[in-house]
Amino acid sequence: MAHKICKNCGEFNSASAIYCCNCNSSLRDVKKREDAIDPIKFSGKAVGYNYSEEVTLGEWIIILILSAIPILNLIVLVLLAFVWNNTSINNFGKASLILVTIGILIYFLFG
Numbered sequence: 001m002a003h004k005i006c007k008n009c010g011e012f013n014s015a016s017a018i019y020c021c022n023c024n025s026s027l028r029d030v031k032k033r034e035d036a037i038d039p040i041k042f043s044g045k046a047v048g049y050n051y052s053e054e055v056t057l058g059e060w061i062i063i064l065i066l067s068a069i070p071i072l073n074l075i076v077l078v079l080l081a082f083v084w085n086n087t088s089i090n091n092f093g094k095a096s097l098i099l100v101t102i103g104i105l106i107y108f109l110f111g
Helices: 057-066 072-082 087-110
Strands: 002-005 012-014 040-042 045-047
Touching (some): 072 087
16 A cells, blocks of 8 residues: 655655645655555554564663662663663653652651
8 A cells, every 4th residue: 555654744645645634744755655564553643664663682681680780770760761762661761760769759758
């Protein structure tokens, strides 16, 4: 199935579209794409084509080892949450920071 992806908002449009159906940007300079799979759409934007975002087993092992080392783990979690260029890793880092903060608060309140 041929389609055009808007450079402005990421919306998938038909191959014959001249303007984006979402933001009305011009699609004249956008090339038609033929993909073997249909795109995964999330809130109107195209996602799912960049498979390089998958976190490898080796990356997970390194992350878990570094996050197990005291003091260094806080630095690693901040880097994972706010610097790493991967949504899954960012979410893992943010969730871990929240849990660490809750743990520290409980320790000081009841310890």
